[in-house]
Amino acid sequence: MTSIPSRADAVIVGAGIAGLCTALPLAKAGRTVVVLDRGAAWGDASGANAGTLSLQVKRPEVLHVTRRAIELWQAMRAELGADVGFAKPGGLRVATSEKELGMLRGSMAVQASLGLETEWLEGNRLRDAAPWLGPSVRAATWCDWDALSSPLLAGRALLAAARRRGVTVQDQAEVTAIAALDRGYRVTTAAGTVDCAQLVIAAGAWTGKVAALLGVDLPVDADVNMLSVTEPAPPLLDKVVTHMGGVLSLKQYPNGTVMIGGGWQGRGSHQSMRRETDHLNLLHNMRVACAIVPALKDLRLVRSWAGFEGVASDALPLLGALPGRPGAFVNACARGGYSQGPALGEQMAELMLTGRTSLDVARFDPARFAAAGAHA
Amino acid sequence: MMRVDLAVVGAGPAGLAAAAEAVTHGMTVALIDDNARPGGQYFRHVPPSFRRTAATAFDKDRARAEALFAITRHPQVTYLPEATVWDVPEPLTLAVAAGPRSGQVEAGAIVVAAGAHDRPVPFPGWTLPGVVSAGGVQNLIKGFRLVPGTRAAVAGNGPLLFLIGASLLRAGVAVAAVVEAAPIDRRLPAALPQLLAAPEILQQALDYRWALLRAGVPVLTGWAPVNAEGEDAVRAVQAAPIAEDGSVDRARARSFDCDLLVVGFGLVPSVELLRLAGAGLRFDRRRGGWLPERDEALETTRRNIFAAGDGTGIGGVELALIEGRRAAVEAAVQLSRIAPFAADEIRAGLRRRWKRLDRFRRGIEALFAPPKDFLALQTPQTVLCRCEEVTRQEIEERRAEGFRGAVQLKSTTRMGMGRCQGRNCMATLAALVAADSGASESAVALPKARAPARPIPIGDLLHETIPPPDLPADPHLPRKRRT
Numbered sequence: 001m002t003s004i005p006s007r008a009d010a011v012i013v014g015a016g017i018a019g020l021c022t023a024l025p026l027a028k029a030g031r032t033v034v035v036l037d038r039g040a041a042w043g044d045a046s047g048a049n050a051g052t053l054s055l056q057v058k059r060p061e062v063l064h065v066t067r068r069a070i071e072l073w074q075a076m077r078a079e080l081g082a083d084v085g086f087a088k089p090g091g092l093r094v095a096t097s098e099k100e101l102g103m104l105r106g107s108m109a110v111q112a113s114l115g116l117e118t119e120w121l122e123g124n125r126l127r128d129a130a131p132w133l134g135p136s137v138r139a140a141t142w143c144d145w146d147a148l149s150s151p152l153l154a155g156r157a158l159l160a161a162a163r164r165r166g167v168t169v170q171d172q173a174e175v176t177a178i179a180a181l182d183r184g185y186r187v188t189t190a191a192g193t194v195d196c197a198q199l200v201i202a203a204g205a206w207t208g209k210v211a212a213l214l215g216v217d218l219p220v221d222a223d224v225n226m227l228s229v230t231e232p233a234p235p236l237l238d239k240v241v242t243h244m245g246g247v248l249s250l251k252q253y254p255n256g257t258v259m260i261g262g263g264w265q266g267r268g269s270h271q272s273m274r275r276e277t278d279h280l281n282l283l284h285n286m287r288v289a290c291a292i293v294p295a296l297k298d299l300r301l302v303r304s305w306a307g308f309e310g311v312a313s314d315a316l317p318l319l320g321a322l323p324g325r326p327g328a329f330v331n332a333c334a335r336g337g338y339s340q341g342p343a344l345g346e347q348m349a350e351l352m353l354t355g356r357t358s359l360d361v362a363r364f365d366p367a368r369f370a371a372a373g374a375h376a
Numbered sequence: 377m378m379r380v381d382l383a384v385v386g387a388g389p390a391g392l393a394a395a396a397e398a399v400t401h402g403m404t405v406a407l408i409d410d411n412a413r414p415g416g417q418y419f420r421h422v423p424p425s426f427r428r429t430a431a432t433a434f435d436k437d438r439a440r441a442e443a444l445f446a447i448t449r450h451p452q453v454t455y456l457p458e459a460t461v462w463d464v465p466e467p468l469t470l471a472v473a474a475g476p477r478s479g480q481v482e483a484g485a486i487v488v489a490a491g492a493h494d495r496p497v498p499f500p501g502w503t504l505p506g507v508v509s510a511g512g513v514q515n516l517i518k519g520f521r522l523v524p525g526t527r528a529a530v531a532g533n534g535p536l537l538f539l540i541g542a543s544l545l546r547a548g549v550a551v552a553a554v555v556e557a558a559p560i561d562r563r564l565p566a567a568l569p570q571l572l573a574a575p576e577i578l579q580q581a582l583d584y585r586w587a588l589l590r591a592g593v594p595v596l597t598g599w600a601p602v603n604a605e606g607e608d609a610v611r612a613v614q615a616a617p618i619a620e621d622g623s624v625d626r627a628r629a630r631s632f633d634c635d636l637l638v639v640g641f642g643l644v645p646s647v648e649l650l651r652l653a654g655a656g657l658r659f660d661r662r663r664g665g666w667l668p669e670r671d672e673a674l675e676t677t678r679r680n681i682f683a684a685g686d687g688t689g690i691g692g693v694e695l696a697l698i699e700g701r702r703a704a705v706e707a708a709v710q711l712s713r714i715a716p717f718a719a720d721e722i723r724a725g726l727r728r729r730w731k732r733l734d735r736f737r738r739g740i741e742a743l744f745a746p747p748k749d750f751l752a753l754q755t756p757q758t759v760l761c762r763c764e765e766v767t768r769q770e771i772e773e774r775r776a777e778g779f780r781g782a783v784q785l786k787s788t789t790r791m792g793m794g795r796c797q798g799r800n801c802m803a804t805l806a807a808l809v810a811a812d813s814g815a816s817e818s819a820v821a822l823p824k825a826r827a828p829a830r831p832i833p834i835g836d837l838l839h840e841t842i843p844p845p846d847l848p849a850d851p852h853l854p855r856k857r858r859t
Contacts, residue, residue: 040781047787245847246852247847263851267858283842288845297833300832304828311853
């Protein structure tokens, strides 16, 4: 096993989307960076998520960072010199009940007030735009920003780019202790010890656990999101589909496989490390999917899985300096953190390099949780 | 939801025997099988619409097969053909996909008799049309009276090769060569005492070998196929000596013209369902790889889940019939359907025969023990994963980028992520990772078992009556779940 360097300008805990997208701009600015992962790099939420990059499905507080993120996703192929499976076919956010219609109208208005224009589709215009939608769909909003990428390709590309830029990415390096130095921190891991001036916790579901090593209490839980994928099929749906009630996400990849998600919960928890699919919720997920795109009935399901998604109690990202812990930062637990990752990483790196961010991320400041620093 | 005393997965020899035994103890049985007709691979037979014009190997077993098949019509048995068990939602509940009959089967006990499938071993040209698996050719002969060629070569590892060579001759096909990787002729004297434990099966094997000899078919032992040649279809196969360490002497290669290359490198127990049920597995390379751990009563590490037949390690039809019965007896004991003394009597009889056949099996395993691995057969262009068309070279490129373990190589190449979900290529990937890390294949961490155990039509999931979903009030907030 390779050993980690004994010192670095920055240590990032977590080799998922948040950690790697923070590491890359830091390395580009000339900083030495070590990224530590408790398991395999890209092995949890970043590798197990649906790859959806939907803008209109995001809550208003994160629209601006998600929009920036989709721009960065779009530029990633050129930036990294490798395909990340990005495509921007646009997306439909569907409503199937009276209540959802009301919610969709409300959401559309809020988004318009924030500068995101979507288009209301119903009746023949909706059928013309998406003849594959089932009769249960009453209306949808169309957003040409909605995109998708391949988590598997993106992981490979980001890891390769990080290594090319001299970033050390260390697998099987669970952090067991963090000690404050005069300036910076000493991070003890299962794979060795490293001193750093700046420390970023980008540990997704385990962010609370790592922050606790610094005596900081962050209210982090994890959803156990299920996803399913079909066999490759002829072209069936040509847009990203999301659902006003938040119970479905659907898209077809260029290889013909259809990814079916929607935040249906599997069983287990990030504490127990168990993440199993839940039979009943899988049936619900498939039924919702077939009600909205009936042609899915004829496809074969080849695999379902469950992945952890770290989420703060208010479901907003944790991004900023840890209060009372100079040089320590957190970038984690954004709802839909995969889609926002490139922008949140960029903002994190800006904050670490210059003390400022180009986007307004004040609402994501971890100091909003009163408990932070309680053990100081 | 159907409730039965015993759910039997697989209607091959072990499953049929288990069902037959169970009904004699008054148990209700659900017999669930992928195939349209009972019998599994061994008792595969032509559809009733076929007219028989000539006797075949199956006829010898016809009476025995018909007697076994009768259990599918027994009033205590619910026979579900063309049904796929795809999930184990509760410890003793199976989710079944079977068109409009789809739903759950809750059982007091389960016998998994899922059988085995061909072990694919990649070598140059193995994906050419005309290269067919041993199991596939047997299915065509048994189920359709069909041989997809006129001049065949048979290559690989294991006792099936001689059976297939002889069946091909009987079907009127010229056999160019039989190529067996294990140096069985050299090993035969040492294995003979064990093989004599079942002289009747040994006699069969010798008959096959004799038939090949009589027909003048070259039989190469300690040799392996190193290249299947042809543009649109196989035209010839090259074979070369292979050593115990897996190294291949290509300089001594010989070529055999053929329009059919039957490839069989032994059988792999189908353990997907047992993995999904959380049953403990152990690794035994000679017996097919990953096998369920079982106790004397054939119970897995999951209470009241039994495993029987080739799905627990290749043993053949006679052993499977005994194990099926034994598993059903033990299930009857667990469910208090049989008096202990009566169970002991049956056990004793089965045990004697089981021991004898198990001794024979060990002889066969010693005789046909494969080389360390078959990785030397591959070239950089060799396709390792057929579903996603991943070559050896792609694996090497990912390794050069720093991806090492089976899970990482899988996710960065898509090897094992296609239709077969790794059933055909994971063993190859594990062997590659093992060779790379110096660890044994058994130490290679494989991707988790996940539902569905087999691909299933999504439409099959729409039939069951289920409680209404618990929808989130605000989808952005953390969701409710069962832990």
